[in-house]
Structure formats: C-alpha cells, structure tokens
Amino acid sequence: MTAAYKRLQEIYGSLQEKIHFQPKIALVLGSGLGDYAESIRTEAVLDYKELKGFPVSTVSGHKGRFVFGYVKDVPVVIMQGRVHYYEGYPMEDVVLPIRLMKMMGAQILFLTNAAGGINDRFKAGDFMMITDQIANFVPSPLIGPNIEELGVRFPDMSEIYDKELCSILRGAAKDLGIGLQEGTYIQLSGPNYESPHEVQMCRILGADAVGMSTACEAVAANHMGMKICGISCISNMACGITGQPLSHEEVKETADRVAPWFKSLITEGIARMACR
Numbered sequence: 001m002t003a004a005y006k007r008l009q010e011i012y013g014s015l016q017e018k019i020h021f022q023p024k025i026a027l028v029l030g031s032g033l034g035d036y037a038e039s040i041r042t043e044a045v046l047d048y049k050e051l052k053g054f055p056v057s058t059v060s061g062h063k064g065r066f067v068f069g070y071v072k073d074v075p076v077v078i079m080q081g082r083v084h085y086y087e088g089y090p091m092e093d094v095v096l097p098i099r100l101m102k103m104m105g106a107q108i109l110f111l112t113n114a115a116g117g118i119n120d121r122f123k124a125g126d127f128m129m130i131t132d133q134i135a136n137f138v139p140s141p142l143i144g145p146n147i148e149e150l151g152v153r154f155p156d157m158s159e160i161y162d163k164e165l166c167s168i169l170r171g172a173a174k175d176l177g178i179g180l181q182e183g184t185y186i187q188l189s190g191p192n193y194e195s196p197h198e199v200q201m202c203r204i205l206g207a208d209a210v211g212m213s214t215a216c217e218a219v220a221a222n223h224m225g226m227k228i229c230g231i232s233c234i235s236n237m238a239c240g241i242t243g244q245p246l247s248h249e250e251v252k253e254t255a256d257r258v259a260p261w262f263k264s265l266i267t268e269g270i271a272r273m274a275c276r
Contacts, residue, residue, distance in 0.1 A: 004092055005147045007053060011096070012103045014051050019044050021068040023077035025270055026098070026106035026226075028217065030082070030113035032233065032255020036263050037067040037078045044068040048081075048097075055093040057081040071267055074274040077101050084213055085138055086190035095141040095220035099150065102224045108165065108273055109221045111230035112266070114255050115211040116194070116238035118203050119183055124237060124250075125258045126181050127265065128209050129169050130161055130230035134186040134202075135215035142223055151223035160222050165229035165273060172268040178261050183208025185232055187215035196240025210238055229269070233262055 021043055029036055047065045048056045057064040067078040079101070083094050098109065115128070122128065146153040166182075173180035186202050188194060190212030194202070202210050209232045221228050235254040255262075 001149070002145045002147050004144070005149050008096065008099055008103070011051050011054055012100060015046070015100070015104070018050065019046055019068060021075065021077070022105040023068065023075045023101070024106065024274060025074060025076045025108045025110060026079070026101035027076055027110045027266070027270070028079045028082050028112060030213070030233065030255075031235070031251055032114055032259050033112055033262060034063055034080055036266065037080045039263065040067070040069045040071050040076070040078070042067060042069040055083045055089050055096060057083050057087070072271040074270050076270065077104055077106060082213055082217075084190065085216065086212055091139045091141045091143070091216060095217055098217045098220050099224065102221065102226055106226070108227045108229070109217070110266070110270065111214050111217060111228065112262070113211050113214045113230070113232050114235040114251050115185065115209040115232035116236055117209055117234040117241065118199060118238050119181070119208040120241060122181055122208070122234050122237070124234055124254050126179065126234040127173070127258075127262065128181040128183050128232045128234055129166060130185045130214070130232060131166060131182050132184045133160060133215040133218060134184060134205055134207055135219055137186070137188050138216055141216050141220045151225065155223045157219070157222060160218050161229055162227040164276060165227055168272045168276065169229055169231065169265070169269045172272055173265055176264055176268055178265050181208075181234070185214060185230070186210050188212060194239050199238040199240050202238075209234060231262070231265070233258060
C-alpha cells in the first residue's frame with residue numbers, strides 16, 4: 001500500500017464517520033456555478049476542513065465543501081469549490097477529492113469550469129463540451145508509485161471523455177435550445193493568464209479553450225475507470241484574441257450571466273446520464 005493510498009483511506013474513513021450517502025454522479029462546479037449546489041435537494045453538507053488532511057480551496061467564490069443530495073432523484077456529490085495546482089498544492093492533493101468521490105461510489109464524473117476561448121468561432125458566454133484535452137503543461141497526477149488499488153500503471157487515454165456521455169449532453173443541449181460548442185481543453189498552470197504568444201502556441205497545438213484546472217482531474221478519474229464528461233463556460237476570449245486585457249472579474253461576470261442556462265444543461269444532463 002502506497003502512502004498516498006493510505007492517506008486516501010484515512011480521509012475516506014473520516015468521511016464515513018460523518019456521512020452515509022452513496023452518490024452515482026460526482027459534479028465539480030467551476031467559477032460562477034457555486035450556488036448550483038444550493039438548488040438541489042440536499043441531504044448533507046461537509047466542509048473540506050472537517051476532513052483531517054484534506055486540501056482546502058483558497059480561491060474567492062469557491063466555498064470549499066461537499067454537498068450530498070439529489071438532482072431529479074439522481075444521487076450526487078458536488079464539489080462546491082475545487083483545489084487548483086496554482087494554489088501551491090502538490091498534484092496528489094489537487095486530485096485527491098476526485099479519488100475520494102470515486103471511493104464514495106460515484107461512477108460518473110461531470111467536470112465544469114470557466115475557460116478562455118482560443119477558437120475564434122467562440123464568444124464569451126458560449127458553452128464548450130470538452131471532447132479531448134491537453135495536460136502536458138502541468139505534472140501528471142500519476143507520477144510516483146502507482147496506486148494499484150485505483151488503476152493500472154499505464155492507463156489508456158484514447159477516450160478520456162466518454163462518447164456516450166457526450167452524446168447525452170449534445171442531445172440535452174439541443175432539446176433545451178442551448179448552443180453547445182465542442183472542442184479540446186488545455187490546462188496551463190496559472191495563476192497568471194496567458195501571454196498572446198502562449199495563446200498562439202495553444203492554438204497551434206489544437207486547443208479550443210484554456211484554463212487552470214480540469215485536465216489533471218480527468219486524468220486521475222480515467223485512471224480509476226470513471227466515465228467522464230465536461231463543459232467549459234467560455235467566460236472570456238483568451239489573451240490576444242480580442243486585444244482586451246483579462247481579469248477575474250470579467251470571468252465571474254460572464255459566468256454569472258449565463259449561469260441559468262448552464263444550470264439547466266447540467267440538471268438535464270445528469271437526469272439523462274442516470275438512465276443510460
């Protein structure tokens with residue numbers, strides 16, 4: 001047993017002493033979506049700080065807690081605030097919540113985030129379903145001794161984002177009348193935004209949107225055999241695309257503006273995934 005898995009087991013044991021709930025779907029809420037967790041039928045709430053040794057989110061607007069409950073009768077666990085690599089945590093800590101939600105029983109991971117648009121066909125306020133990703137610019141969460149209890153040493157990454165789940169989201173968006181772009185997400189370390197030439201580099205590599213989270217979480221989840229889907233809210237166009245300077249305030253303003261449609265899409269998507 002590796003030290004990382006022993007720690008994971010200890011945190012899971014601490015959680016079981018406080019919460020008795022088995023989710024089917026794990027949902028990670030990105031910027032601007034934090035209050036979605038308060039709209040579900042809630043069974044229990046657990047602050048990250050109540051779990052000894054658990055990493056705590058330090059980003060403004062990220063409440064830092066698990067919410068357990070039901071979305072249209074589907075049992076879910078929601079991360080109301082994720083942990084980012086740029087906060088100074090090692091990658092093992094960044095993906096620890098994902099691993100913990102799998103141990104709780106979640107088989108599907110639904111990732112959301114706010115991202116900068118690289119594809120010039122996008123505009124601020126668009127939603128992009130993630131169909132693939134580039135994670136080479138942050139450390140892999142699988143570096144170090146492999147946790148055999150979670151997955152194999154060399155996991156395949158040919159279909160990180162499950163095609164069936166993508167099809168479900170595509171259909172849900174169409175039926176709701178919500179536009180849904182599709183593309184590749186690239187994760188850079190942050191916390192600084194990218195320079196114009198860094199955005200050009202991402203574009204050359206084939207990325208359609210850029211952010212500071214998500215891809216490492218998907219790698220860890222795929223390693224454990226979870227089914228994964230993801231949606232980015234294009235909160236702004238990336239540096240150099242429009243010539244406008246970037247700010248976190250702009251990200252939050254855009255995410256807040258389109259949040260009602262984003263929430264509708266999440267709710268309908270979860271309901272349909274549960275029937276797959």
